[in-house]
Amino acid sequence: MDFSDSPEEAAFRATARDWLDANASLRDGSEKTQDHFMARDADDVARAQDWQARKAGAGWAGLTWPSAFGGRDATPIEQVIWNQEEGRFAVPPNVFLIGIGLVGPTVMTHGTEAQKAAVLPRALTGEDIWCQLFSEPAAGSDLAGIRTRARRDGDDWVISGQKVWTSGAHYSSHGILLARTDPKVPKHKGMTMFLVEMSDPAIETRPIRQISGGASFNEVFIDNLRVPDSARLGGESEGWKVALTTLMNERFSISVGRASGGARAEELIALAARVERNGRPAIEDGDVRARIADFIARQRGLEFTSYRVMTSLSRGEAPGEEGSIGKLLLGKLRQEMGAFGMELAGTAAGISSKAGDDVARWRNEYLTAPGNRIAGGSDEIQRTIIGERILGLPPEIRVDKTVPFSEL
Amino acid sequence: MNFGFSEEQDTIRETLARLLGDHATLAVAHDRLDTAKGFDAPTWAALAEGGWLGLAIAEDVGGSDMGAVELAILAEEIGRSLAAVPFAPVLGIAVPAIESMGTKSQRETYLPQIASGQTIIAAAFAEDGGLGPEKSTATVAQDRLTGRKTPVTFGAEADQALVIAKDHDGTARLYLADLCAPGVTIRALDCIDRTRPAVEILFDNTPVELLPGSDPMAIRRLVDGAAVLAAFEQIGLAERILSLTTAYAGERQAFGRQIGSFQAVKHRLADMFAKIELARSNAFFGVWALASGDNRLPEAAAVARLSALDAVQFTTEESIQLHGGIGFTWAADPHLFLRRGWQLKAELGPAAIWRERLFENIADAPRAAS
Ligand SMILES: Cc1cc2nc3c(=O)[nH]c(=O)nc-3n(C[C@H](O)[C@H](O)[C@H](O)COP(=O)(O)OP(=O)(O)OC[C@H]3O[C@@H](n4cnc5c(N)ncnc54)[C@H](O)[C@@H]3O)c2cc1C
Numbered sequence: 001m002d003f004s005d006s007p008e009e010a011a012f013r014a015t016a017r018d019w020l021d022a023n024a025s026l027r028d029g030s031e032k033t034q035d036h037f038m039a040r041d042a043d044d045v046a047r048a049q050d051w052q053a054r055k056a057g058a059g060w061a062g063l064t065w066p067s068a069f070g071g072r073d074a075t076p077i078e079q080v081i082w083n084q085e086e087g088r089f090a091v092p093p094n095v096f097l098i099g100i101g102l103v104g105p106t107v108m109t110h111g112t113e114a115q116k117a118a119v120l121p122r123a124l125t126g127e128d129i130w131c132q133l134f135s136e137p138a139a140g141s142d143l144a145g146i147r148t149r150a151r152r153d154g155d156d157w158v159i160s161g162q163k164v165w166t167s168g169a170h171y172s173s174h175g176i177l178l179a180r181t182d183p184k185v186p187k188h189k190g191m192t193m194f195l196v197e198m199s200d201p202a203i204e205t206r207p208i209r210q211i212s213g214g215a216s217f218n219e220v221f222i223d224n225l226r227v228p229d230s231a232r233l234g235g236e237s238e239g240w241k242v243a244l245t246t247l248m249n250e251r252f253s254i255s256v257g258r259a260s261g262g263a264r265a266e267e268l269i270a271l272a273a274r275v276e277r278n279g280r281p282a283i284e285d286g287d288v289r290a291r292i293a294d295f296i297a298r299q300r301g302l303e304f305t306s307y308r309v310m311t312s313l314s315r316g317e318a319p320g321e322e323g324s325i326g327k328l329l330l331g332k333l334r335q336e337m338g339a340f341g342m343e344l345a346g347t348a349a350g351i352s353s354k355a356g357d358d359v360a361r362w363r364n365e366y367l368t369a370p371g372n373r374i375a376g377g378s379d380e381i382q383r384t385i386i387g388e389r390i391l392g393l394p395p396e397i398r399v400d401k402t403v404p405f406s407e408l
Numbered sequence: 409m410n411f412g413f414s415e416e417q418d419t420i421r422e423t424l425a426r427l428l429g430d431h432a433t434l435a436v437a438h439d440r441l442d443t444a445k446g447f448d449a450p451t452w453a454a455l456a457e458g459g460w461l462g463l464a465i466a467e468d469v470g471g472s473d474m475g476a477v478e479l480a481i482l483a484e485e486i487g488r489s490l491a492a493v494p495f496a497p498v499l500g501i502a503v504p505a506i507e508s509m510g511t512k513s514q515r516e517t518y519l520p521q522i523a524s525g526q527t528i529i530a531a532a533f534a535e536d537g538g539l540g541p542e543k544s545t546a547t548v549a550q551d552r553l554t555g556r557k558t559p560v561t562f563g564a565e566a567d568q569a570l571v572i573a574k575d576h577d578g579t580a581r582l583y584l585a586d587l588c589a590p591g592v593t594i595r596a597l598d599c600i601d602r603t604r605p606a607v608e609i610l611f612d613n614t615p616v617e618l619l620p621g622s623d624p625m626a627i628r629r630l631v632d633g634a635a636v637l638a639a640f641e642q643i644g645l646a647e648r649i650l651s652l653t654t655a656y657a658g659e660r661q662a663f664g665r666q667i668g669s670f671q672a673v674k675h676r677l678a679d680m681f682a683k684i685e686l687a688r689s690n691a692f693f694g695v696w697a698l699a700s701g702d703n704r705l706p707e708a709a710a711v712a713r714l715s716a717l718d719a720v721q722f723t724t725e726e727s728i729q730l731h732g733g734i735g736f737t738w739a740a741d742p743h744l745f746l747r748r749g750w751q752l753k754a755e756l757g758p759a760a761i762w763r764e765r766l767f768e769n770i771a772d773a774p775r776a777a778s
Contacts, residue, residue, distance in 0.1 A: 140732050141732065142661075142662040211740075211742075211743035211746070287763075370725070370728045374728075378729070378732060379729065384672075396670075
């Protein structure tokens with residue numbers, strides 16, 4: 001065990017830093033905070049694509065991807081190092097997490113050679129932006145309950161249905177879509193995965209406003225979308241297996257990518273130094289100190305947990321259920337820190353006034369954090385995964401696993 | 409000891425629930441949030457017309473002279489409906505202040521106008537540094553007020569403000585300021601609940617009238633009473649979102665079952681219920697202490713406030729969680745309650761202040777006395 005860089009890692013860090021120094025400028029605190037659930041405008045997306053293309057050109061995109069697919073063969077630890085270094089610079093928001101973190105690995109595992117060639121390079125350079133068309137109005141936690149139907153029609157498939165909560169669909173060029181192809185078999189058995197183009201007129205995307213005010217996710221209506229059989233990812237009726245690869249990578253990339261993102265507990269120290277509580281500088285208040293110290297301990301723990309996961313990955317182990325731990329703890333931590341930050345910023349809790357910028361900052365943290373507790377498998381679902389798949393507890397009694405979907 | 413309501417009180421609640429249900433629906437609340445409309449004048453007018461604004465005003469000045477318990481029922485029903493009306497500043501603070509500390513002429517001028525809904529009086533108590541009389545830095549010299557108050561809920565809609573300021577000896581007193589008077593500047597604030605907007609008010613040599621009965625002790629008692637009534641508004645809010653979430657958990661299906669059949673969901677709802685009931689018990693003690701003039705009002709108010717804050721934060725945050733993706737949307741109900749909950753917290757200050765106050769009352773004071 002060693003919490004400092006090995007000589008190779010130190011060399012990697014130095015190379016990364018040199019390139020970043022030459023190509024970007026350091027953050028100066030005036031930037032918008034990076035937030036996965038923040039609305040993105042066309043300008044954000046264009047800047048993000050430009051940055052991604054430059055990274056790809058210099059070999060800094062898709063670090064952990066195999067070089068055969070345009071990656072750098074980097075270890076997950078090197079990915080962490082890159083994230084740490086890039087995080088110090090004022091770079092555009094990352095709209096490629098789904099493409100590179102979820103779709104890429106899924107296509108590498110289940111795709112045909114033609115699919116790999118079509119999808120991977122363009123995902124890496126940011127020319128294509130991907131979204132995940134899984135959840136539906138009646139299928140979220142219970143994803144296998146999806147109703148979007150894909151029917152064979154000659155050599156093609158015709159897809160109709162509705163997806164919802166699709167992050168980034170409004171600026172994505174492509175989507176990975178889970179559909180039901182056989183309702184006569186039990187729910188997990190009759191699904192198939194497809195790769196679709198969002199620009200098709202059969203797809204209509206409508207942004208949904210979220211509680212923080214922005215609209216980062218969408219409802220997506222699919223009306224007789226015709227795709228060739230070559231758009232099918234993985235075997236017919238093997239959609240669930242393919243989806244599990246995507247979901248595993250999702251939990252993993254959320255917990256790893258985000259452990260270092262969002263507000264830092266240390267920022268609360270700076271806030272506490274600027275404001276008063278009970279007539280004294282808040283930073284001298286025992287309760288304030290205790291709360292911030294606890295936040296720091298939890299945030300560090302999450303960060304180090306993600307590094308442990310990285311280490312096991314670096315040893316060639318598949319991403320396991322450990323991703324659930326980070327995923328489970330992150331949202332609640334952000335929510336509590338947001339609430340505390342709002343309160344700390346004055347008796348005017350939640351109201352912007354003298355400490356207006358601070359209140360607005362922590363309010364945004366507070367109003368986006370609930371999304372972390374729901375997206376990518378809710379807190380409750382993560383606990384079940386930990387209980388059943390890590391601790392080996394007996395599974396929940398299921399009433400819906402063996403009955404044909406059409407009879408549910 | 410009697411910890412329940414009388415039959416007449418139950419009838420009052422039903423009547424109020426119907427009236428508010430007709431005017432302040434959740435559809436109205438959504439529309440007001442979308443269009444950033446503050447004060448809900450139609451609902452306030454309907455309350456005035458029904459005689460509810462005069463509930464705790466004496467009969468000789470236009471009211472029906474009922475008690476604090478009835479006022480608490482009104483607070484709770486307003487909280488439940490999310491009606492964007494200035495119950496807390498007007499009925500929770502201005503009325504008892506004028507009734508107990510005002511002159512005869514102030515009583516006769518303002519209370520009938522409040523009962524009829526003609527006049528709104530905001531409470532300009534808080535300054536960024538704090539809330540209580542000792543925290544006030546605003547000052548009055550020769551009947552002219554100078555200082556800065558923030559946040560003042562419904563300050564933009566109010567005709568008058570009741571202001572805490574220090575007199576020439578540095579003693580905190582209450583003053584009434586006409587908000588159309590010279591030297592008043594009102595600035596909008598960016599509020600988490602823009603249907604219950606608060607503003608910043610700057611007073612610069614503004615003419616004011618003193619409430620002669622006011623002093624720091626009386627002001628503190630006034631804030632305590634307001635906290636008790638606010639606790640009822642908070643409890644109404646929490647109960648409503650609990651019942652909406654419970655209903656959702658009974659409808660929403662996942663894995664072939666209602667999500668409410670999962671213990672994780674059921675237990676969360678049960679925890680919400682327990683927190684609300686605890687808050688209710690504390691609020692009952694508070695309203696009893698308020699009505700009976702018991703000297704335990706400070707501690708009663710603090711415990712009512714603390715458990716109401718806890719109940720509201722927990723139920724609103726977890727209602728979003730238990731609604732899943734839909735709970736994270738602007739169009740869904742839970743965030744209306746979350747936002748209102750924070751606004752109610754802002755008005756009389758967060759838990760830290762009340763914890764300190766509770767401790768001063770139950771631990772420090774007896775120690776100092778012995
Ligand atoms: C910000 C955000 C971004 C998202 N982005 C995407 C995206 O890009 N693509 C995509 O496909 N989806 C996306 N989602 C959807 C997300 O995956 C679902 O919202 C999530 O899985 C929950 O499903 P649901 O909304 O249907 O809630 P439900 O499944 O209806 O859950 C409601 C409540 O019941 C609880 N519950 C359900 N089942 C159980 C159980 N067995 N035991 C205990 N409790 C249970 C849940 O934890 C939750 O509290 C996003 C969601 C959010 C909030």
